[in-house]
Amino acid sequence: MSTKVVSHLIEKLPGGVGDKEPPTDVIVNIIAVLNNLVVESPIAARDIVYFNGLQKLFYIKKKRDR
Known part of the structure; x- marks a missing residue:
């Protein structure tokens, strides 16, 4: 099960400056x-x-530390 779920969760996380960012509580839950x-x-x-x-x-993590 984890193999199918991980890719979908990772794609929801922001990975750069131009990425659409979900609300903080969504990121925390992911x-x-x-x-x-x-x-x-x-x-x-x-x-x-x-x-x-x-x-x-x-x-x-880097974004949070700023």
């Missing part, structure tokens, strides 16, 4: 779901990396 998937399955962690999720998570 990250929480990704966290739960990773806790349950190492395959979910692999999929996050495969679908460029780390890049998007780093972007969100």
